[in-house]
Amino acid sequence: MIFMPFPRSKSSSITKTLGILSYRRAFYPQSVQLLKEAAARRKDDPELLYYLGEVHRQLKKYTECKGELERALTLNLSPALANDAKSALGECSESSP
Numbered sequence: 001m002i003f004m005p006f007p008r009s010k011s012s013s014i015t016k017t018l019g020i021l022s023y024r025r026a027f028y029p030q031s032v033q034l035l036k037e038a039a040a041r042r043k044d045d046p047e048l049l050y051y052l053g054e055v056h057r058q059l060k061k062y063t064e065c066k067g068e069l070e071r072a073l074t075l076n077l078s079p080a081l082a083n084d085a086k087s088a089l090g091e092c093s094e095s096s097p
Contacts, residue, residue: 012041016048023055031055046075050085057088065092 019034035052042048053068069089077085 012038016042016045019048019055020051023051023058026058028055028058032059044075046072046077047081049075050077050081053085053092054088057092060095062092062095065089 015034016038019031019038022028022031022034032052032055035048035055039045039048039052049068049072053065053072056062056065056068066089069085069092073082073085073089
């Protein structure tokens with residue numbers, strides 16, 4: 001499979017969507033880059049922070065995972081994602097130094 005990078009967008013919502021799609025396709029390095037870029041402009045977006053935490057978990061960056069998921073949970077994350085975030089947070093907390 002040939003990997004073609006996504007074009008950069010000035011829209012943080014498009015960047016967020018591309019980051020989530022990259023996460024779902026297991027393109028974790030690309031996903032973390034896109035989600036960080038979107039998070040720089042959307043600091044209080046719980047869904048974005050959830051996916052950023054999840055991609056950090058997949059990359060075994062547990063300290064970052066823990067911080068992003070904790071922040072997402074404080075920002076009124078949807079119930080479905082909140083349950084997943086709590087489970088992932090347990091893993092990140094146990095694995096972080």
